[in-house]
Amino acid sequence: MDPSQxxxxxxxxxxxxxxVASARLNLEVSSDGHSQREALPLVLINKEKGTRSPxxxxxxxxxxxxxxRLDETGQQSMRRLRQELMRPGxxxxxxxxxxxxxxLPSGTREVTFWVDTKxxxxxxxxxxxxxxxxxxxxx
Numbered sequence: 051m052d053p054s055q056x057x058x059x060x061x062x063x064x065x066x067x068x069x070v071a072s073a074r075l076n077l078e079v080s081s082d083g084h085s086q087r088e089a090l091p092l093v094l095i096n097k098e099k100g101t102r103s104p105x106x107x108x109x110x111x112x113x114x115x116x117x118x119r120l121d122e123t124g125q126q127s128m129r130r131l132r133q134e135l136m137r138p139g140x141x142x143x144x145x146x147x148x149x150x151x152x153x154l155p156s157g158t159r160e161v162t163f164w165v166d167t168k169x170x171x172x173x174x175x176x177x178x179x180x181x182x183x184x185x186x187x188x189x
Contacts, residue, residue, distance in 0.1 A: 051128075051132060051169050051170065052170065053120055053124070053125035053126075053128035053129055053132075054119070054120070054125055055169070055170045055171045056075070056119065056120050056128065056167070056168070056169055056170075057095075057117060057118065057119055057167065057168045057171070058073070058075055058092055058117075058118045058119075058147055058165065058166070058167050059115060059116070059117050059118070059164075059165070059166040059167070059175060060073070060115070060116045060118070060147070060149050060163065060164070060165050061100065061102050061113040061114070061115045061116075061163060061164040061165075062113060062114055062116070062151075062161065062163050063111060063112070063113055063114075063161060063162060063163075064099070064112045064113060064114055065154075065155040065158075066114075066151055066153070066154055066155070066158070066161055066163075067114075067151060067152040067153035067154075068114075068116050068149060068150075068151065068152060069149075069150040069151060069152035070092070070093070070094045070116065070118070070152075072148065072150045073091075073092040073116075073118060073147070073148060073149050073150070074089040074090060074091060074092060074147065074148040075089075075090045075092060075120065075124065075145070075146075075147055075167070076088070076089050076090070076144075076145065076146045076147065076148060077090065077128070077131055077143065077144070077145055078143070078144040078145075079131055079134050079135060079141055079142070079143055080141065080142040080143075080144075081134075081137070081139045081140060081141045081142070082139055086131065086134055088127045088128070088130075088131055089148070090120050090123075090124030090127050090128060091120070091121045091123055091124045092118040092119065092120060092121065092124065093118060093119060093120075093121045094116060094117075094118055095117045095118060095119050096116075096117040097114060097115070097116050097117070098114070098115050098117075099112065099113070099114055099115070100112075100113055100114075100115045101113060102164055102181065103181070104162050104181050104183075111162065113164075145167065145178065146178070147165045147167070147178060147179075149163070149165060154186060158186050159185065159186055160183050160184065160185050160186060161183065161184050161186060162181055162182065162183045163179065163181075163182060163184070164177070164179060164180060164181055164182075165177070165178045165179040166178060
């Protein structure tokens with residue numbers, strides 16, 4: 051696995067903005083009671099408009115799709131994790147993405163979003179979050 055080829059794709063409804071500077075790919079490798087967790091910083095490669103399906107029997111929703119990659123620090127951290135994976139023994143790998151919002155349209159009550167990853171440029175996208183909806187509370 052080449053860390054420079056790892057990609058994260060986040061789709062948000064139009065009008066909802068991603069805080070790219072705070073976005074992270076989180077990886078945790080566990081084996082024999084030992085766990086190593088890294089929060090890998092991401093940088094923007096591309097931002098484009100598209101559509102996503104919010105579910106069965108519902109019309110496609112207009113979205114903004116953010117495509118991100120690991121920054122240099124994240125690539126170095128992933129190389130260290132890769133060394134951990136090479137050690138003998140059974141391992142458990144957990145992956146998650148931190149994708150905080152930078153802006154929401156006034157009065158937004160919920161946000162539906164999608165997060166996909168791929169570990170190399172030739173891989174297909176793997177959905178991590180497929181049309182999840184989060185409630186928004188205004189203070």
